[in-house]
Amino acid sequence: MGRPREVARAESPRGELVLRRRYDGKREVLELRANGVFVMDTAETSSERALADRALAATGRPHHVLVGGLGLGFTLAAVLTDPRVQRCTVVEIEPALVDWLRDGTVPHGPALLADPRVELLVDDVAAVLGAAERPTYDLVLLDIDNGPGYLVHDANAAVYEAGFLADLRHTIRPGGAVVVWSAAREPGLLGxxxxxxxxxxxxxxPVTLQGRDEHYWLYVGHRGLDGIAE
Known part of the structure; x- marks a missing residue:
């Protein structure tokens, strides 16, 4: 494994965001870090894809999907493979990360964001969901941090709390679902x-991360067909 080299760096009110490149054999790998903490890379993307795949299986008509957290784009890419998806709203709070995908610093970014179904908002996902008409989305996927027990940014704690998750239900159409990604098991989140x-x-x-066997967790809340007009 080659020594990582910095590709891009940015500062925001939440701290430092760094994109690094390394080589695993002949394969180029991009790695994203926030305030020195590993967030994700392009070598192991199964958890990001699983978030989308398992979420899409949780609802019969995912016409309008919201993805909270753009990351390196792999959850969005998996969502867009589903022909049932007519619109995908992606909310990312870090402008630099959006820029790196748009300008090709992340090579697969321009083609991904060019999909006409994608609406990209540079904003706080809690603010976007709080202002949304009710109901709006068939499916909400939240991957904005490492989970309530391993926060990179303390301000994200509210997204995992009971009040926010209960209020979120009203933005989801009957028959829809919310899916939350976590780096660790969180019984309180299930509760x-x-x-x-x-x-x-x-x-x-289960995932293999930088040569180690690990387990990530997905938490799913389903809204039933409760008679509210879709």
Whole structure:
């Protein structure tokens, strides 16, 4: 494995964002770090794709999907492979990350963001969801931090709390779902979803990360067909 080299760096009110390049054999790998903490890379993308795949399986008509957190674009890419998706709103708070995908610093970014179904908002996902008409989305995917127990940014804590998740239910159309990604098992998160949604489940997602076997977790809250007009 080659020594990582910095590709791009940016500062924001949330701190430092760094994109690095390394080589695993002959393969180029991009790695994203926030305030020195590993966030994701292009070598292991199964958890980002699983977030989309398992979420899309949770609803029969995911016509309008919201993805909270652009990252390196792999969750969005997986969402767009589903022909049922007519519109995908992506909310990313870091302008630099959006720029790196738009300008090709992340090579697959320009083609991904050119998909006409994509609406990209540079904003706080909590603010976007709080201002949304009710209901708006068939499916909401939240991958904005490492989960409530391993926050990179303390300000993201509210997204995992009971009040926010209960209020989020009203932005989801009947038959839809919310799916939350976490780096660790979080029984409290399952409890919040169980209290606010008709059904909730915890899904184990095994991954191999930088040569280590790890487990990530997906938390799903389902809204039933409760008679509200879609």
């Amino acid at each position: 919040h979803l169980s209290a606010a949604y008709d059904t909730a489940e915890e899904l184990d997602q």
